Amino acid sequence: MKHTESNLRTLLEKHAHDVTGREPVPHLDAIIRRGRRTLRARHALSAGAALAVAATAAVLLTGPVRTDLAVVAQPPNSARVEAPPELPERFPVVLGAERFTLSLIHSQRFGTTGVGRTVTFTPTSVSTGNKVVCADPRAWVVVSTPLKSGEPGGTSGRCGDGVGGHHDRLSAPSGWLKGPQAIRVWVFPSDAPVVKVAEEIGRCRQFTKSATCDEQAASVALLRRDVLERLSAEVGERPGEWAVGIYDRPAAEIPETSKPLGERRQPATG
Secondary structure, eight states: OOHHHHHHHHHHHHHOTTTTOSSSSSOHHHHHHHHHHHHHHHHHHHHHHHHHHHHHHHHHHHHHHHHHHHHHHHHHOHHHHHHOOOOEEEEEETTTTTTEEEEEEEEEEEEEEEEEEEEEEOOTTTTOOOEEEEESSTTTEEEEETTTTSSEEEEEEEEEEEEEOOTTTSHHHHHHHOOEEEEEEEEEEEEEHHHHHHHTOOOOGGGGGGSOOOHHHHHTTTTSHHHHHHHHHHHOOOEEEEEEEEOOOOGGSSSGGGOOOGGSSOOOOO
């Protein structure tokens, strides 16, 4: 409840003397002046507090904005701005004079490197292809695929625009079209010590005449199981985006000469 000054003056005049008839309490005007000083002091304190709150609010509002702007102005961290790699929808194949295109039939994406991944799929022809793409084009890639001989084959090297390969009627295993098949894929960070590991195991000497193990020889050595296992153990699992695609074409599009001999149509006999 609020009171005007006249209300307060009337009330103070009424109680200026106590009930015992002793001397009156301090003069009314002095009381009023003291009250006014008290009110002014309180108003000043309130104004100061309001300014302090406003200043604090200004700091809270402007502080984070300036910090964010400073962060934006800094060079971006490549680990945070890596975009997930995109697989092409088509895979061109050249076999001598024969040229055709395979379509993407299966794909998988991964967010870590340094460990082997098994990719399972069902081929539709003996020309099945594969391709690995990486967010970091300098990443190391190894693709291991089964061959007709029963020995593993494959591809290895820096990721670049993609690492991969394909089968044909001479390389595809005899049971390739009888059910699901699998390939094994490793992706390692660009700074993985490929050369050092291949040199330590002594694999580079098989692929180079140089006195030192170079990157090209180490890349071929990556196809060796012992090199892969040692490198994976040394690097460990790390963040890194990459994807693998499997490409193939319907059997109806495959020329007879491209099919395994047992799958070609035999002429009718009378």
